[in-house]
Amino acid sequence: MQSLITPVHKPVPVEILQAELRKVCGAFDLEPMGRDGTMAGDVASRRIGYFETAVVGLDARHVSRSTRSIRQDPGEHLFLLIQDEGHCRVEQSEKTATLLPGDMFLVDSVxxxxxxxxxxxxxxxSLHMPRHEMLHRFGKECTGGVAISRDDPLWVAMRAVLTKMLAEPGATTQLGEAFFCLMGAYLQGIRTQNKARPAETLLSRALALIDRHCADPGFGPSELARRLNVSERMLQRHFQTLGETPGHRLLGRRLELARARLGAPQQGQGGQGIAGIAFDAGFNDLSYFYREFRKKYGITPGAVVRSPVERCH
Structure with a gap:
């Protein structure tokens, strides 16, 4: 994907880069990778339409805005963060999103x-949008951290308007208003989706995703959390009501799937072998499959294939 702005990465003392970041974006703390007191980066501000905008390039280990920083500098903005080059993992309000070039995340400064x-x-x-105006326009859906999915057609339109605003220094207020309208439409979609599924909890969504993807060996707790846009820690807390972990639930579904296939009548007629069934049920370690199967059911997979009684259950 073509970059919106040519990045600047020049050696700068950490304290200077942090001071520039705080001047443009507010109270954020930088943690560099090395111990030599320098980082490669730059922070610049510019006006895009009627948005104050920060262009931030850096090679930090970590940037954070803590509760203490918020008390010192409350902040009055929502930051629409657009990843232009490289990658970044954003965490806010128990939500986690990995941003690749082109991805967007609406960060809440409070x-x-x-x-x-x-x-x-x-x-x-980073487009700085007045928080009070955003709340007045769009309501609470714009707060708390919002990932903007590139799978939504509105992402394409937002990207196009943003590109035009960056390409034209004297961009008119009409472009800024168009961008607001597109964001409003996206947030309205979130509101409508939430109203259409009032009884659907994060846990019920997680269980549905496990049922749908349990046969995929690459689908684990971290991928489940990513699809739900929450941290693994938050996901663990929701599963506590079931008395199990997401990983244990996923393992159980895979074992149930394997047992059902092992007990199918065609298995006794030269059907798919035990190893093939285990792999198709999401296991990529055969010894692990045998061990967990026996632990759960008290018999071996082979016993299920051989026993007509077991195939009836």
Whole structure:
């Protein structure tokens, strides 16, 4: 994806870069990768339409805005963070999103936030939107941290308007208003979706995703949390009501799937072998499958294939 802005990465003392970041974006703390007191980066501000905008390039390990920082500098903005180059993991309000070039995340300045770069050179564009105006326009859906999915057609339109605003220094207020309208439409979609599924909890969504993807060996608790846009820690807390972990639930579903296939009549007629069934049920370690199967059911997979009684259950 073509970059919106050419990034600047020049050696700068950490304290100077942090001071520039605080001047433009507010109270954020930088943690560099090395111990030599320097980072490669730059922070610049510019006006895009009627949005104050920060262009931030850096190779930090981590940037954070803590509760203490918020008390010192409450902040009155929502930051629309656009990843332009590199990558970044954003965490806010128990939500986690990994941003690749082109991805967007609406950060709420009144809540703690964390940005993890792991030393990879990153370039980001941050549109600063007055929080009170956003709340007046769009309601609470714009607060608390919002990932904007590139799978939504509105993402394409937002990207196009943003590109035009950046390309035209004298961008008119009409473009800014168009951008607001597109964001409003996206947030309205979130509101409508939430109203259409009032009884659907995060746990019920998680269980549905496990049932749908349990046969995929690459689908684990971390991927489940990513799809739900929450942290693994938050996901664990929701599963406590069931008395199990997401990983245990996923394992149980895979074992149930394997047992059902092992007990199918065609298995006794030269059907798919035990190893094939285990792999198709989401296991990529056969010895682990045998061990967990026996632990759960008290018999071996082979016993299920051989026993007509077991196939009836």
């Amino acid at each position: 809540l703690p936030s964390s940005f993890v770069y792991d030393g990879v050179r990153s370039s980001q564009v």
